[in-house]
Amino acid sequence: MSQAWKPFPSITHVVGRAEIDRYAELSGDYNPIHMDEAAAAATQFGGVIAHGPIGLQTLFEAVARWLGGDRIPPSVRIDVAYRGPVRIGDAVTCTAGEIADHAGDLTLQATCRNQDGGEILQALVVVPRHLAPRA
Secondary structure, three states: OOOOEOOOOOEEEEOOHHHHHHHHHHHOOOOHHHHOHHHHHOOOOOOOEOOHHHHHHHHHHHHHHHOOOOOOOOOOEEEEEEOOOOEOOOEEEEEEOOOEEEOOEEEEEEEEEOOOOOEEEEEEEEEEHHHOOEO
16 A cells, blocks of 8 residues: 655755854864865865855754654654765755655655756755655
């Protein structure tokens, strides 16, 4: 018997200099690739890029919202593969594919892309069935 699950929300965040500065302050990560335009311009990225976890923000918010809360329960597993950088001004959007049953859990593939369609990251989200939101 097929189960109807609540649709996964599409979430978008625009990344600005302020988000990068705040993350650097919180994490202590002041790597020039994130902080210094001149130094970052000399890298393969050609300019400042956001810290990796900043790109995850949209994924985390989308999963939490899908599950009906403001945080992700500890029993949810998320495996992430980074695919591209997040730049200042990027609008990062998280979407997900079909929700599938797998070994008693629910799984879904989520993708975060920038406003040009460039892939930022892919994630496999594994949710214990008892936490899954029904439609």
